[in-house]
Amino acid sequence: MTDAEKLSMLEKECFSDPWSLTSLENQLASPRTVYIICEEEGEPVGYVLGTVVCGEAELYRIAVLDRFRRRGIGDRLMAEFLEECLTRSAEKVFLEVRSRNFSAISLYEKTGFERISVRKGYYGDDDAVIFAKILN
Ligand SMILES: CC(C)(COP(=O)(O)OP(=O)(O)OC[C@H]1O[C@@H](n2cnc3c(N)ncnc32)[C@H](O)[C@@H]1OP(=O)(O)O)[C@@H](O)C(=O)NCCC(=O)NCCS
Structure with missing residues (x-):
């Protein structure tokens, strides 16, 4: 399975408006893209996806398969994303x-x-809430 296929599978499981495989392939082809996939026993169970452009990062998606939630995976993915930013x-x-x-x-x-x-x-x-964090 390619990384885009792994993300596509996770998108379908975790969101009602999943990104298409083509959108994911295009996104992953960009050098601005940051993504981390968490795997357990060889299976993808969570991921984070975003970009860094001109000193500003944007987090697009963070998700963990339902049955793997509340075990600290989301926390870990966020920490690794911020580190990469x-x-x-x-x-x-x-x-x-x-x-x-x-x-x-x-x-x-x-x-x-x-x-x-x-x-x-x-x-x-629903409303959208915009969040920001200064990195240091
Ligand atoms: C948000 C999400 C990624 C968290 O993943 P997770 O692996 O369960 O998170 P963790 O176990 O690392 O928990 C980290 C923190 O998230 C918060 N959290 C996670 N699940 C929660 C719940 N059911 N209720 C309240 N807070 C919750 C808590 O602050 C938690 O910290 P704590 O354990 O010290 O209370 C997960 O719930 C998910 O995939 N949701 C669906 C996809 C989504 O909506 N993504 C966000 C928009 S892109």
Whole structure:
């Protein structure tokens, strides 16, 4: 399985609006892309995907298969993503999340992200909250 295929499988399991395999292949082909796949016994169980461009990072996706949640994998993926952003000289990280995604918001706040704005009705049925974290 290619990395794009692994991400595609995880996307389908974890999101109602999964990225297509072609979008993932294009994303992974860019040198700006940062992604980490967590595997357990050779099987992909979680990932984080984002970009670093001109000193600013953006986290697009972080997800863990349902049956592997609450074991610290999300925490670990976030820590490794932030480390890689620093390695690539990013100074700030941004992300956007549904306002009712309480597990993800708890993970972001625990990791030191702060709410900077809200886009009302961005998802139609929910608002988008923008978070940012300064790296040092
Ligand atoms: C968000 C997500 C990645 C967390 O992964 P995880 O492996 O379960 O996370 P961890 O076990 O490392 O927990 C890290 C922190 O996340 C938060 N968290 C995770 N699950 C939570 C839950 N069910 N309720 C509240 N907080 C939760 C907590 O702050 C937790 O820290 P704690 O254990 O000290 O309380 C996972 O819930 C997921 O895949 N959700 C679906 C995909 C998604 O919505 N991604 C975000 C948008 S891209």
